[in-house]
Amino acid sequence: MGYEVVLPAAGSGKRMGAGKNKLFLPLANKPILIHTLEVFEKDPKCTGIYLAVKPEEREYIQNLLNEYGITKVKGLPNGGEERQHSVHACLKVMKDVEIVLVHDAARPFILQSVIDRLVETAYEKGAAIAGVRAKDTMKKVRDGIIVETVERDDLWAIQTPQAFRFELLLHAEDVAEKVGFLGTDEAMLVERLGYEIHIVESSYENIKITTKEDLVFGEAILRNRQL
Ligand code: CTP
Ligand code: MG
Numbered sequence: 001m002g003y004e005v006v007l008p009a010a011g012s013g014k015r016m017g018a019g020k021n022k023l024f025l026p027l028a029n030k031p032i033l034i035h036t037l038e039v040f041e042k043d044p045k046c047t048g049i050y051l052a053v054k055p056e057e058r059e060y061i062q063n064l065l066n067e068y069g070i071t072k073v074k075g076l077p078n079g080g081e082e083r084q085h086s087v088h089a090c091l092k093v094m095k096d097v098e099i100v101l102v103h104d105a106a107r108p109f110i111l112q113s114v115i116d117r118l119v120e121t122a123y124e125k126g127a128a129i130a131g132v133r134a135k136d137t138m139k140k141v142r143d144g145i146i147v148e149t150v151e152r153d154d155l156w157a158i159q160t161p162q163a164f165r166f167e168l169l170l171h172a173e174d175v176a177e178k179v180g181f182l183g184t185d186e187a188m189l190v191e192r193l194g195y196e197i198h199i200v201e202s203s204y205e206n207i208k209i210t211t212k213e214d215l216v217f218g219e220a221i222l223r224n225r226q227l
Helices: 032-042 055-067 083-093 112-125 166-179 186-191 212-226
Strands: 003-008 046-052 073-075 099-102 127-133 138-142 145-150 156-165 198-201
Touching: 003 032, 003 083, 032 046, 032 055, 046 083, 083 166, 099 112, 099 166, 112 127, 112 156, 112 198, 127 186, 156 166, 156 186, 166 186
Parallel strands: 003 046, 003 099, 046 073, 127 198
Antiparallel strands: 099 156, 127 156, 138 145
C-alpha cells in the first residue's frame, strides 16, 4: 500500500515576515522543510516526493536535499501564484501513481500514525483528509455582529495531509483550473464534484508554521517529544 507525496513549498511566508521563505527557518537547528521531508523519507510506504519550488530557490533546495540525505525527491517543478497552482504543477509531472498525499511543507509535526490511516482510507474510499475537532465555541460573525453560534460538534479544523486516488485529484484540479475555481485546500476541489471525503482524526500538534509564535510552539513540540 504505497503512496507518493506532493509538498507545496513555493510560498513566500509573508505572514512570518522573515524576509525569506519561512521553510528555510530553523527549528532545533534544522530547516522546517527538512523536518517535513524527513517524515516521508523515513516512511517505507512513501515511494516518491514531489516538491513545488520557486525557480530561484531550486538550487538552494537541491543543496539542502544533498546535505541532509533526502533521497526520495523525484521532481521539483515550478510552483505557481497560489498554493493550488503549485500542487497542480506537481500532479502534472507525476506518473503511475495510485494514491497521492498532499501535505503542506510548513507542517513538520505530522504523525506517522495519521499518515497510515489516511493512506488506508484513501485506498478503501478514494479520499481522506486530516482534521481535528474544534475546541473553541464557534460563532459566525458578519460586520462585527454575531449572526449565529454554530454547533461545535459538527465542526472540524482541517489540516493536511489530504489523500486521494491520484486520478480523482488530478481530475478535480483540471476541472478547477478550467472553470477558474480556487480552493483553500484540495478537498474543496473534490467536494464540488460530489465525492465523499472521509475525515481522519489527527493531532493538535500538526500545526502549520505560519506566524512568529508558531516557531515558539514548534520548538516546544520538539522538546516535548524528546522527553
Ligand atoms: N505554497 C506554495 N505555492 C504558493 C503558496 C504557498 O507551494 N503559491 C506552499 C507554502 O510554501 C507552504 C504551503 O503551501 O508550504 C502552505 O501555505 P502557507 O502556509 O500559506 O505558506 P506561505 O504562502 O509561504 O505563507 P503566507 O501565506 O504567509 O505568505
Ligand atoms: Mg499562503
